[in-house]
Amino acid sequence: MKQKSFNYTHKKHLIKDIFVQNPQDIQRHLLYFENLLGKENAKADSIHKLAYSYDATREEREPDIVLFPRHENDISKILQYCNKNLIPIVPRGAGSGFTGGSIVAKGGIVLALEKYMNKILELDEKNLIVRVQPGVINKELQNFVESHGLFYPPDPASENQSTIGGNVSENAGGMRAAKYGITKDYVMAIRAVLPNGDIIRAGKKTIKDVAGYNVAGILIASEGTLAVISEITLKLLAKPKLKRSAMGIFDTIENAMNAVYKTMGSGVTPVAMEFLDNLSIRAVEEKFHKGLPIEAGAILITEVDGNLDSEIQYQLIQIEEKFKENGCTHFKIAKDDKDGEDLWFARKNVSQSISIYGKKKLNEDITVPRAKLPELLTAIQGVSEKYGFKIPCFGHTGDGNVHTNVMVEDLNDLEKGHEAITEIFKIAVDLEGTLSGEHGIGLAKAPFMNLAFSNAEMELFRSIKKAFDPNNILNPNKMGL
Amino acid sequence: MKQKSFNYTHKKHLIKDIFVQNPQDIQRHLLYFENLLGKENAKADSIHKLAYSYDATREEREPDIVLFPRHENDISKILQYCNKNLIPIVPRGAGSGFTGGSIVAKGGIVLALEKYMNKILELDEKNLIVRVQPGVINKELQNFVESHGLFYPPDPASENQSTIGGNVSENAGGMRAAKYGITKDYVMAIRAVLPNGDIIRAGKKTIKDVAGYNVAGILIASEGTLAVISEITLKLLAKPKLKRSAMGIFDTIENAMNAVYKTMGSGVTPVAMEFLDNLSIRAVEEKFHKGLPIEAGAILITEVDGNLDSEIQYQLIQIEEKFKENGCTHFKIAKDDKDGEDLWFARKNVSQSISIYGKKKLNEDITVPRAKLPELLTAIQGVSEKYGFKIPCFGHTGDGNVHTNVMVEDLNDLEKGHEAITEIFKIAVDLEGTLSGEHGIGLAKAPFMNLAFSNAEMELFRSIKKAFDPNNILNPNKMGL
Numbered sequence: 028m029k030q031k032s033f034n035y036t037h038k039k040h041l042i043k044d045i046f047v048q049n050p051q052d053i054q055r056h057l058l059y060f061e062n063l064l065g066k067e068n069a070k071a072d073s074i075h076k077l078a079y080s081y082d083a084t085r086e087e088r089e090p091d092i093v094l095f096p097r098h099e100n101d102i103s104k105i106l107q108y109c110n111k112n113l114i115p116i117v118p119r120g121a122g123s124g125f126t127g128g129s130i131v132a133k134g135g136i137v138l139a140l141e142k143y144m145n146k147i148l149e150l151d152e153k154n155l156i157v158r159v160q161p162g163v164i165n166k167e168l169q170n171f172v173e174s175h176g177l178f179y180p181p182d183p184a185s186e187n188q189s190t191i192g193g194n195v196s197e198n199a200g201g202m203r204a205a206k207y208g209i210t211k212d213y214v215m216a217i218r219a220v221l222p223n224g225d226i227i228r229a230g231k232k233t234i235k236d237v238a239g240y241n242v243a244g245i246l247i248a249s250e251g252t253l254a255v256i257s258e259i260t261l262k263l264l265a266k267p268k269l270k271r272s273a274m275g276i277f278d279t280i281e282n283a284m285n286a287v288y289k290t291m292g293s294g295v296t297p298v299a300m301e302f303l304d305n306l307s308i309r310a311v312e313e314k315f316h317k318g319l320p321i322e323a324g325a326i327l328i329t330e331v332d333g334n335l336d337s338e339i340q341y342q343l344i345q346i347e348e349k350f351k352e353n354g355c356t357h358f359k360i361a362k363d364d365k366d367g368e369d370l371w372f373a374r375k376n377v378s379q380s381i382s383i384y385g386k387k388k389l390n391e392d393i394t395v396p397r398a399k400l401p402e403l404l405t406a407i408q409g410v411s412e413k414y415g416f417k418i419p420c421f422g423h424t425g426d427g428n429v430h431t432n433v434m435v436e437d438l439n440d441l442e443k444g445h446e447a448i449t450e451i452f453k454i455a456v457d458l459e460g461t462l463s464g465e466h467g468i469g470l471a472k473a474p475f476m477n478l479a480f481s482n483a484e485m486e487l488f489r490s491i492k493k494a495f496d497p498n499n500i501l502n503p504n505k506m507g508l
Numbered sequence: 509m510k511q512k513s514f515n516y517t518h519k520k521h522l523i524k525d526i527f528v529q530n531p532q533d534i535q536r537h538l539l540y541f542e543n544l545l546g547k548e549n550a551k552a553d554s555i556h557k558l559a560y561s562y563d564a565t566r567e568e569r570e571p572d573i574v575l576f577p578r579h580e581n582d583i584s585k586i587l588q589y590c591n592k593n594l595i596p597i598v599p600r601g602a603g604s605g606f607t608g609g610s611i612v613a614k615g616g617i618v619l620a621l622e623k624y625m626n627k628i629l630e631l632d633e634k635n636l637i638v639r640v641q642p643g644v645i646n647k648e649l650q651n652f653v654e655s656h657g658l659f660y661p662p663d664p665a666s667e668n669q670s671t672i673g674g675n676v677s678e679n680a681g682g683m684r685a686a687k688y689g690i691t692k693d694y695v696m697a698i699r700a701v702l703p704n705g706d707i708i709r710a711g712k713k714t715i716k717d718v719a720g721y722n723v724a725g726i727l728i729a730s731e732g733t734l735a736v737i738s739e740i741t742l743k744l745l746a747k748p749k750l751k752r753s754a755m756g757i758f759d760t761i762e763n764a765m766n767a768v769y770k771t772m773g774s775g776v777t778p779v780a781m782e783f784l785d786n787l788s789i790r791a792v793e794e795k796f797h798k799g800l801p802i803e804a805g806a807i808l809i810t811e812v813d814g815n816l817d818s819e820i821q822y823q824l825i826q827i828e829e830k831f832k833e834n835g836c837t838h839f840k841i842a843k844d845d846k847d848g849e850d851l852w853f854a855r856k857n858v859s860q861s862i863s864i865y866g867k868k869k870l871n872e873d874i875t876v877p878r879a880k881l882p883e884l885l886t887a888i889q890g891v892s893e894k895y896g897f898k899i900p901c902f903g904h905t906g907d908g909n910v911h912t913n914v915m916v917e918d919l920n921d922l923e924k925g926h927e928a929i930t931e932i933f934k935i936a937v938d939l940e941g942t943l944s945g946e947h948g949i950g951l952a953k954a955p956f957m958n959l960a961f962s963n964a965e966m967e968l969f970r971s972i973k974k975a976f977d978p979n980n981i982l983n984p985n986k987m988g989l
């Protein structure tokens with residue numbers, strides 16, 4: 028859905044106002060921004076509009092103007108202007124999101140933060156804290172702190188592209204979440220610009236802080252709809268000295284899912300506990316010929332860490348015991364780091380491999396309480412049979428997060444594919460799970476919010492949105508609001 | 509400040525309306541509630557009004573009516589009525605808070621949740637989750653889950669009295685926060701009743717959930733000003749098998765504070781890292797004659813845990829090394845649990861002991877980034893000298909949280925005492941710290957909010973309050989709003 032017109036509609040809160048920016052208005056706004064930021068930082072040419080029109084959902088929605096703020100004060104002035112002129116504006120990091128959070132719903136401005144606001148501002152080794160601008164790339168931050176013996180655990184699959192600002196805005200997860208939690212567990216403080224241009228600080232460099240409302244907490248995962256994040260203070264850990272990987276092969280997916288929650292409940296918390304189902308294993312094997320067990324119902328790949336050999340051994344023994352109690356037919360511990368990488372090969376390459384099952388992949392990231400995983404996977408199998416789609420599943424079972432991929436071969440079946448997805452969402456919600464463990468809602472999942480939330484809950488979300496953004500300029504029409 | 513009148517004022521948001529409930533109105537409201545809840549659950553007699561007029565701040569402020577809801581639906585109906593009739597209402601657990609969060613500012617209703625809503629509803633051992641009503645006492649919950657081999661770490665000093673609802677509303681900390689974090693790190697989901705009577709669910713039983721705004725996150729530490737929490741789902745851990753305590757004696761407080769942050773940065777994270785300064789040590793010794801080192805500048809008491817002896821040993825060796833590198837003159841490891849309890853005696857009894865220094869204790873719970881502790885303690889010493897008050901300090905240095913106690917002997921000096929406290933708050937904020945690490949703001953610290961927050965930040969808090977509670981009925985006039 029490429030949008031060529033300058034016109035856009037903008038839904039104001041509760042009021043069904045529709046207003047239109049005509050080309051003359053756009054030109055006037057552009058002149059203002061050129062004057063404010065310099066011509067090189069305010070663009071409305073077709074190349075820029077195209078370049079900032081998409082994210083990993085592969086939908087294309089062109090903005091009218093792309094702006095490159097140089098610092099927080101630029102953001103403040105831009106927002107003041109947008110607020111006064113009721114121009115929709117969408118903050119954007121790397122544009123690697125899976126739900127359309129960083130693309131415009133219908134015209135307006137993209138505020139591109141990766142060009143200038145990409146600095147690591149301070150490493151406070153004494154307090155194990157790092158302060159960054161939103162455009163810093165996740166993996167660059169990981170590498171930087173690791174070069175100082177420190178550790179930033181959140182590792183979304185997009186770590187080589189995605190920015191910390193985007194990670195915070197979507198509350199990104201990753202493979203290490205089973206032990207180390209997700210982005211929100213590392214955010215200590217946020218500086219942000221409100222739609223009226225006010226600059227606020229939320230949170231502190233302290234582990235405890237109970238003064239005032241937890242504004243930082245609500246900015247996390249707010250998908251750029253409440254404020255533009257201009258600076259983030261993150262907690263770091265000391266880097267564990269040792270790690271070791273292992274893999275278990277299971278005859279059935281139910282056995283593997285039982286092994287997951289029984290291991291996690293045993294007092295041992297692996298860094299990661301990932302799974303591939305039979306279709307996922309077969310896809311990787313077909314593509315890469317690695318000698319994977321293509322008859323297996325599922326494999327679990329896990330990693331433990333610590334500072335002592337005895338700790339590593341203890342954890343692996345516990346995991347092996349729990350796996351074998353739950354039908355693990357083969358358990359392999361990596362001999363060394365290289366061997367560990369081989370064990371992880373299938374998991375790291377599964378996402379691209381499953382394309383053998385269909386032209387279009389409808390991938391979701393539903394999450395359920397861990398002990399509900401066996402039920403979830405059985406129910407997904409039912410959906411697969413009912414609709415006739417292959418649905419390979421893999422993901423972060425350590426935290427109950429399953430990447431389900433409805434593979435559509437014939438693009439005429441897309442609507443049926445969406446029906447299958449809707450059914451999977453309903454199953455997840457019925458199992459006390461959520462629509463999204465890490466990708467967010469954005470545009471892609473907005474139609475499903477009413478499956479998960481009551482009218483009262485949606486009204487409360489709208490009230491919160493209005494408290495921050497009374498004119499609804501910030502990333503409007505997202506999250507089903 | 510005992511309040512005898514039925515009249516009260518009620519500040520509406522941004523509008524300086526003052527309205528008065530006269531005795532006839534109170535009587536009418538009481539009849540409604542008697543009819544709704546039964547006479548035994550709606551009280552306006554002097555005994556009930558007195559019993560629900562205070563918390564640990566020892567201020568007395570009588571409500572007009574005390575209500576005992578039996579379940580969530582009662583809460584919903586009560587709030588609907590209060591919202592329609594603009595009656596202030598304050599949710600209350602055990603009333604053990606330190607800042608007046610659970611007492612009325614000026615008349616209105618106390619909603620007492622401890623009488624009926626005190627059940628543990630579900631222990632989900634498979635998912636390591638417990639679901640409770642708000643009136644469950646913290647220690648009862650700890651004991652219950654420990655009897656199942658599980659572990660709920662938050663352990664505020666009030667654990668024997670305070671309720672989980674209160675803990676969530678204030679985001680309570682405790683000694684184990686250094687390793688295990690605070691209440692917010694364990695809250696997975698909340699059910700709550702909005703002022704309009706709507707019942708909402710926020711959060712999920714899943715480790716990851718990024719659908720919709722983080723409403724649970726903003727209810728935590730909101731001090732009963734946004735909604736009445738009716739149910740809480742908490743994360744549990746497996747209980748570590750082993751623990752061991754140790755104590756270090758230091759000549760100077762600066763040395764001890766340096767040892768704290770250097771230990772915490774070394775890759776070892778003790779469960780607890782508590783300190784007593786010289787005045788605190790002397791006070792306990794004077795009262796209990798335990799042979800404490802009364803010449804020491806400070807003592808640090810610490811505890812480590814784990815599942816393996818080797819883990820315990822490793823941690824203690826690292827701690828001893830860091831302590832001794834930073835001027836620790838004597839390091840003692842507890843031989844057994846009994847010996848460990850002896851090491852903890854001073855810390856557990858310090859709060860009552862320091863009363864030897866003055867009739868009135870102005871105790872605060874400022875928190876700074878750990879590496880700022882040496883600077884903080886030096887500055888507090890300066891305040892002590894300037895104002896002539898003894899200011900014994902002790903607390904949770906592992907997370908930078910210091911209980912500072914301005915001891916006022918002559919009650920005519922109370923105003924000067926408050927000046928000293930104000931200066932200490934300013935110092936904490938200047939050191940990038942916070943007014944409160946765990947006690948909250950309530951009434952007691954409301955006058956200091958402008959030291960820590962800008963006008964824009966305070967306005968945002970008010971907008972958030974209004975989004976949840978447009979008529980300002982829920983715990984009004986708290987938190988400086």
